[in-house]
Amino acid sequence: MANLRIGLSVRKLCNPDFNGQVDGIGVYTRHLWQQFDASHSVDVHPIVGFGRRYGALASTYPRGFAFPLNYGASGALAIVSKAPFPGARWLAQRIDVYHATDYWIPKLSGVPVVATLHDAIPLSNPEWATPQHRAVKNFFMRAAAQWADAVITVSAAMVPAVVEQFRVPPERVTVIHNGVDDEWFQRIPPETGRTMLARHGLAPGYFLTVGTLQPRKNLARLFGAYRALPDRIRSEHPLVIVGQMGWGMDDLLPAIRSAQAVGEVFWLDYVLDAELRAIFQGACALVFPSLYEGFGMPVVEAFASGVPVLTSNVSALPEVAGDAALQVDPCDVEAIRDAMLRLAENSALCAHLVAAGSLRAKRFSWQTCAEQVAGVYRKVART
Numbered sequence: 001m002a003n004l005r006i007g008l009s010v011r012k013l014c015n016p017d018f019n020g021q022v023d024g025i026g027v028y029t030r031h032l033w034q035q036f037d038a039s040h041s042v043d044v045h046p047i048v049g050f051g052r053r054y055g056a057l058a059s060t061y062p063r064g065f066a067f068p069l070n071y072g073a074s075g076a077l078a079i080v081s082k083a084p085f086p087g088a089r090w091l092a093q094r095i096d097v098y099h100a101t102d103y104w105i106p107k108l109s110g111v112p113v114v115a116t117l118h119d120a121i122p123l124s125n126p127e128w129a130t131p132q133h134r135a136v137k138n139f140f141m142r143a144a145a146q147w148a149d150a151v152i153t154v155s156a157a158m159v160p161a162v163v164e165q166f167r168v169p170p171e172r173v174t175v176i177h178n179g180v181d182d183e184w185f186q187r188i189p190p191e192t193g194r195t196m197l198a199r200h201g202l203a204p205g206y207f208l209t210v211g212t213l214q215p216r217k218n219l220a221r222l223f224g225a226y227r228a229l230p231d232r233i234r235s236e237h238p239l240v241i242v243g244q245m246g247w248g249m250d251d252l253l254p255a256i257r258s259a260q261a262v263g264e265v266f267w268l269d270y271v272l273d274a275e276l277r278a279i280f281q282g283a284c285a286l287v288f289p290s291l292y293e294g295f296g297m298p299v300v301e302a303f304a305s306g307v308p309v310l311t312s313n314v315s316a317l318p319e320v321a322g323d324a325a326l327q328v329d330p331c332d333v334e335a336i337r338d339a340m341l342r343l344a345e346n347s348a349l350c351a352h353l354v355a356a357g358s359l360r361a362k363r364f365s366w367q368t369c370a371e372q373v374a375g376v377y378r379k380v381a382r383t
Contacts, residue, residue: 003043004377007065007095007111008033012102014048014057023212024297025118028154028178029101035370042374045095050074050104065091071104075140078107078147097377105144112380114373115148119158119294119316121216123165128216128292130247142166150380152373154178154295155316174376177320178295179366184304185358188278196278200268206240207340208283208307210276210298211290214246218291218312218330223255223265225289225336233344234264237284241267242276280305285343285350288312289330296320300364303357308350310339320364324356 010033012026022030036042045063048054054066067074067087074085085106091098092110100106100115122129122138129137145151145166151173153162163170188196197203207226211217219241226239241256259265271279280286286302288311296317302309309325311317318327326343328335343350 003041004097004381005043005045005095006377007045007047007091007098009099009101009104010046011049011104025102027297031179031181031366032370032373035366067106074106075144079143084109096381103141105147107147112149113147114150114152114376114380115145116152117145117162117166118154120161120165121292124161125292150174150376152176152376155319157316157319158294176369176372177364178297179364179369180300180304180361181366184277184301188281193278193281196275197282200266202240202266202282204282205236205284206238207285207287208240208279209287210242212243212246213249215248216291218289220252221330221333222287222289222336223252224333225340228337229340233341237344238263239265240279241265242271242279244269277305280307283307285310287340289328289336290317291330293317299325300361303361306354306358308343308353309357310343322360324353324360
């Protein structure tokens with residue numbers, strides 16, 4: 001059987017505006033690309049972006065391609081004229097399937113399109129999405145979803161929202177869970193770990209939360225729960241926040257800065273991948289009471305790191321966490337505080353969660369994810 005030629009959107013890995021920062025979609029894209037290269041069953045044609053600025057960048061990748069117009073202009077033309085994106089016909093001669101990993105779904109001609117819709121947050125909960133140009137972006141997202149021949153979503157919990165909000169027929173949707181990199185299971189040598197933590201002023205035993213600072217991550221309630229812990233717990237277990245500044249957090253920033261000044265909170269807006277693993281492994285627990293997640297990668301990464309997890313009982317988080325984490329109502333500050341106190345004081349509970357989490361993490365494999373994604377490619381390529 002000949003290898004499938006896949007136009008894989010890698011914009012989240014290549015965009016110079018991201019300054020090397022990789023978000024969850026970038027992690028997803030990177031691991032698919034790596035798995036396809038390793039399997040030798042899929043030939044990746046990386047689609048690096050839209051617009052002239054990406055033309056030179058495309059030439060630096062084997063089989064690289066960039067659409068000649070930016071996404072907004074191409075999408076507007078496609079909606080008005082019903083014609084494919086400029087460059088689509090040239091691309092169709094070189095690939096068998098196009099995979100949009102990042103919501104930027106092109107209208108093509110003669111090539112089936114697969115789109116991964118990680119969640120429907122901008123449409124279902126616009127108050128949790130970046131407000132800039134929100135109405136226009138949502139219009140484009142919903143219109144572009146109709147150009148997909150098949151849709152992948154990363155949890156069963158997201159299927160109803162994807163079907164309703166993007167108006168995608170349910171028979172087009174396939175659930176394929178994300179994976180976790182094997183590196184997360186590897187223990188960092190203690191001395192190396194201590195050195196990495198010391199670079200950020202940390203010592204092992206802190207509560208950890210990870211994610212872009214934005215309302216959906218529920219940092220205000222988490223901070224309130226942390227501040228309600230007994231003084232002795234806060235002195236032994238500071239709160240470490242790892243994530244870049246997003247939006248909608250202006251009211252909370254003074255409180256975070258004040259807690260930083262007395263050593264109760266550490267905010268790290270950027271860390272290297274190897275350091276992030278060390279930071280996970282140095283935590284007494286991951287506290288991740290997000291209001292909404294399409295999957296929730298930090299939960300699985302904490303499981304693999306041997307760290308107890310406290311998370312939410314909403315959206316995809318129960319599906320991902322199973323019975324390997326404490327689950328609470330993310331809107332209940334007292335419940336978050338009580339669960340944090342249990343993790344700080346109950347070593348037997350923590351040991352149980354660590355063992356359960358390690359087993360749970362092994363259920364999420366990037367190799368399995370890539371094999372299932374390739375199965376979707378083959379299905380649409382034959383139809």
